[in-house]
Amino acid sequence: MGQLRQPRRRLLHVEGLKPGQRWYIGYLYLLPGLLIYGLFVFLPILDTFRYSLFRWDGISQPVFTGLGNYAALIHDPTFLTALFNNAVFIFFYTVLPILLALLLTGLMTRRPLPGMTFFRAGLFVPQVMSMVVVGVVWRWILNPVNGPLNQLLKALGLGAWAKAWLGDFTWALPAVGGIGTWVEYGFCMVLFIAGVQRIEPTLYDAARIDGANAYQEFRYVTLPGLRSELVVAIITTLIAALRVFDLVFVTTRGGPGTRTLVMAFHIWRNAFVVNNVGYAAAVAVVLTVLILTVSVAVLTVQERLTREE
Amino acid sequence: MNTQIWKIFGLLVTALLLATCAPTAQPTAQPTTAPTEPPKAEAVTLTVWDQFQRDTEKAVIDTLNAEFEAAHPGVTIARVVKSFDDLKVTIKLALSDPNGPDVGQVNQGADMRAVVQGNLLLDLTPYLPKYQWDKRFSAGILARNSFTADGSQFGTGNLYGVSPTAEVVGVYYNKEKFQQLGLSVPKTFAEFEALLAKAKEAGETPIVFGNLDQWPGIHIFSAIQHILLPDRTWLDNFVYGQGNVSFDIPENVQAAAKVQEWVKAGYFTDGFAGIGYDDSWKLFAGGQGVMMITGSWLSGDIVSTGGEKFGFFLLPPLEEGGKVLAIGGVGLPFCIRAGTKNADLAAEYLDWMVSSRAGELWLEKGVLPAVPVDKSKVPTGTLLGDIVTAYGVINEADGVGHYIDWAGPTMYDVLSASIQELMAMQITPEGFVAKVQAEYAK
Numbered sequence: 001m002g003q004l005r006q007p008r009r010r011l012l013h014v015e016g017l018k019p020g021q022r023w024y025i026g027y028l029y030l031l032p033g034l035l036i037y038g039l040f041v042f043l044p045i046l047d048t049f050r051y052s053l054f055r056w057d058g059i060s061q062p063v064f065t066g067l068g069n070y071a072a073l074i075h076d077p078t079f080l081t082a083l084f085n086n087a088v089f090i091f092f093y094t095v096l097p098i099l100l101a102l103l104l105t106g107l108m109t110r111r112p113l114p115g116m117t118f119f120r121a122g123l124f125v126p127q128v129m130s131m132v133v134v135g136v137v138w139r140w141i142l143n144p145v146n147g148p149l150n151q152l153l154k155a156l157g158l159g160a161w162a163k164a165w166l167g168d169f170t171w172a173l174p175a176v177g178g179i180g181t182w183v184e185y186g187f188c189m190v191l192f193i194a195g196v197q198r199i200e201p202t203l204y205d206a207a208r209i210d211g212a213n214a215y216q217e218f219r220y221v222t223l224p225g226l227r228s229e230l231v232v233a234i235i236t237t238l239i240a241a242l243r244v245f246d247l248v249f250v251t252t253r254g255g256p257g258t259r260t261l262v263m264a265f266h267i268w269r270n271a272f273v274v275n276n277v278g279y280a281a282a283v284a285v286v287l288t289v290l291i292l293t294v295s296v297a298v299l300t301v302q303e304r305l306t307r308e309e
Numbered sequence: 310m311n312t313q314i315w316k317i318f319g320l321l322v323t324a325l326l327l328a329t330c331a332p333t334a335q336p337t338a339q340p341t342t343a344p345t346e347p348p349k350a351e352a353v354t355l356t357v358w359d360q361f362q363r364d365t366e367k368a369v370i371d372t373l374n375a376e377f378e379a380a381h382p383g384v385t386i387a388r389v390v391k392s393f394d395d396l397k398v399t400i401k402l403a404l405s406d407p408n409g410p411d412v413g414q415v416n417q418g419a420d421m422r423a424v425v426q427g428n429l430l431l432d433l434t435p436y437l438p439k440y441q442w443d444k445r446f447s448a449g450i451l452a453r454n455s456f457t458a459d460g461s462q463f464g465t466g467n468l469y470g471v472s473p474t475a476e477v478v479g480v481y482y483n484k485e486k487f488q489q490l491g492l493s494v495p496k497t498f499a500e501f502e503a504l505l506a507k508a509k510e511a512g513e514t515p516i517v518f519g520n521l522d523q524w525p526g527i528h529i530f531s532a533i534q535h536i537l538l539p540d541r542t543w544l545d546n547f548v549y550g551q552g553n554v555s556f557d558i559p560e561n562v563q564a565a566a567k568v569q570e571w572v573k574a575g576y577f578t579d580g581f582a583g584i585g586y587d588d589s590w591k592l593f594a595g596g597q598g599v600m601m602i603t604g605s606w607l608s609g610d611i612v613s614t615g616g617e618k619f620g621f622f623l624l625p626p627l628e629e630g631g632k633v634l635a636i637g638g639v640g641l642p643f644c645i646r647a648g649t650k651n652a653d654l655a656a657e658y659l660d661w662m663v664s665s666r667a668g669e670l671w672l673e674k675g676v677l678p679a680v681p682v683d684k685s686k687v688p689t690g691t692l693l694g695d696i697v698t699a700y701g702v703i704n705e706a707d708g709v710g711h712y713i714d715w716a717g718p719t720m721y722d723v724l725s726a727s728i729q730e731l732m733a734m735q736i737t738p739e740g741f742v743a744k745v746q747a748e749y750a751k
Contacts, residue, residue, distance in 0.1 A: 057423055057426070057427075058401065058402075058423075059401065059405060059423055059424065059426065059427030059429065060426055060427050139521075139585065142583060143583065143584060143585075143588060144579065144580025144582075144583040144584060145578065145579075145580060145584060145588070145592060150580075162580075163580070163583070164580035164581065164582040164583025164584070165583055166521055166582075166583045167520065167521050167580070167581070167582025167583035167584070167729075167733075168582060168583065168733075169730075169733050169735055252521065253522065253523055254726070255521070255523050255725070255726060255729050256520075256582055256726075256729040256730070256733060257726045257727070257729050257730040257733070257735060258726055269722065272398045272401075273397070273398065273718075273721075273722075274718045274719050274722065275401075275419075275423050275718055276718075
């Protein structure tokens with residue numbers, strides 16, 4: 001530790017400077033990355049905001065409408081449905097995977113088991129796969145006629161539970177959300193396992209000497225030690241839940257009716273299918289603001305908790 | 310010290326400038342070399358975007374392209390194949406690109422309106438005298454690829470595309486099952502419904518159907534709607550946006566109620582809401598179920614999986630020998646990008662794609678061509694024979710109906726979503742009609 005903290009030889013010889021002078025040198029280093037970031041991320045975002053102030057079909061002359069698109073948004077039942085569905089996706093993308101991952105982490109880290117690496121790798125596989133592949137595979141699994149899930153249910157005598165999962169007005173959203181859970185929990189789990197390995201083993205020893213049981217060990221040693229990993233997991237999965245598109249596109253296209261319609265899908269339809277680019281841009285801006293707000297909120301809470309310690 | 314910083318900074322800036330310059334340098338280099346060569350020997354590449362991605366369709370286009378290249382020395386066709394969904398979304402942007410495709414397939418209706426309004430398509434009317442497409446296609450067929458120059462009126466004005474294939478939506482049936490169950494091709498709509506009941510009683514799936522992809526449901530509803538309408542007036546007005554018509558008419562409520570009745574009676578594949586279209590027709594082609602209501606575009610694929618087992622008939626009229634009207638039309642037309650440098654060559658290509666040679670190739674592969682073909686070449690008693698006959702019937706009687714989702718840019722969305730709701734009993738027939746009308750009125 002101590003060795004790393006030692007000041008390293010500086011690449012640029014700037015000892016002659018007084019404090020506060022040449023403050024811009026740091027920015028010079030940032031410049032290349034900043035230029036690329038500005039060109040390919042920041043400018044398009046600004047452009048999207050500009051589009052959102054126009055009524056535009058993507059081809060002909062745009063007509064300036066001010067905040068008209070945003071006003072229309074509030075009264076658009078489809079947008080509100082999409083917003084609600086995204087909220088449900090947060091449960092399936094964030095809450096459920098993190099709970100599952102915590103449980104698995106508790107199970108996997110307590111005692112070394114044979115074949116542990118195999119399980120760990122296996123549970124992580126969904127995260128590595130492309131979402132389109134995941135969607136296609138699950139569309140097949142959930143196929144009501146010859147999909148394995150319904151076949152299994154029927155074989156177990158639970159034929160009454162067999163459903164047209166992705167086309168059912170009640171079950172489509174949980175079904176698509178469940179696929180999301182399946183994808184996200186492996187990522188959370190790997191994150192948490194890495195975090196646990198960082199926790200001082202002496203803390204566990206101390207807890208055991210004090211007579212802590214498995215739950216107490218988890219609650220008072222593991223969980224507090226995983227705080228920063230939890231924040232990363234929450235932010236990443238929240239963003240994934242808010243911007244979900246590929247999975248919905250491949251499995252249900254927002255159907256049945258509008259049961260699985262999400263904001264990103266609403267943006268895509270308006271921008272590229274219905275030729276309502278200005279309106280799509282407005283939805284995109286709202287989505288961006290939402291993601292930023294949620295991320296900042298989570299980070300703020302984490303900072304406050306750290307300061308309280 | 311200072312110089313070192315500036316050296317590094319300078320290096321970075323040059324590197325960045327080089328990086329940003331590189332892509333733009335290529336296109337400028339091309340024109341400088343091109344004019345130095347004699348125009349005769351100049352190799353021309355015609356870029357074509359199409360959506361003929363199914364194996365049988367693909368083979369026809371590849372053959373025609375190869376023959377076109379052979380007949381036009383120096384011409385290379387750069388073919389870009391996309392799925393319908395993919396093409397529908399990307400073609401508009403591609404056409405607005407100055408280096409975009411020379412020829413592309415544009416979905417009729419709202420999509421074509423948008424690109425016509427953007428002045429992105431070449432008006433083909435000047436080529437009519439040379440290629441006489443108006444002799445090859447009936448006026449009603451050309452109307453589907455026509456708009457006024459400002460894109461305001463659909464179905465009239467300039468011609469913007471020619472379609473290689475035709476389509477008709479009807480009923481595919483499994484001949485073996487018909488024989489087993491003692492069924493025969495119905496002559497009236499009531500007879501057809503009796504067929505459904507009989508097949509259901511025998512423990513069969515009367516209509517193979519999958520609506521996970523949302524659009525097949527539109528065809529079920531609209532096929533019935535076409536039968537119930539007294540004539541084609543309302544349909545033309547609704548789709549072309551004329552005469553201030555409403556979707557809220559008794560026939561549409563009745564058609565929607567009929568759809569729900571069939572769902573309740575269990576006439577569709579169990580779990581249809583969760584089955585994709587491709588999965589559904591593969592089930593049917595594999596021998597499941599008795600009938601399937603869909604378009605002639607499937608005939609090629611069904612023929613390739615054992616076509617002699619299947620037949621095709623039009624959904625029958627209310628009374629025997631009554632009015633003939635069925636969903637149908639021509640497939641996606643080939644269009645020319647307004648800014649292309651190879652307009653004449655592109656027009657030649659379009660003509661090639663709707664030649665009688667093309668028609669024969671399509672027929673060989675079991676696909677209904679839009680151009681008139683020698684009907685004697687179609688064997689009777691086959692699936693394709695049935696389809697060509699059916700198309701002939703509606704074509705002669707001016708009974709080629711419409712895809713109702715052409716009526717406006719958001720019509721596909723509202724129809725596909727609300728028909729899913731209708732078929733899941735989430736809304737009433739009246740509620741469905743009102744919902745579609747509310748969107749149509751916008």
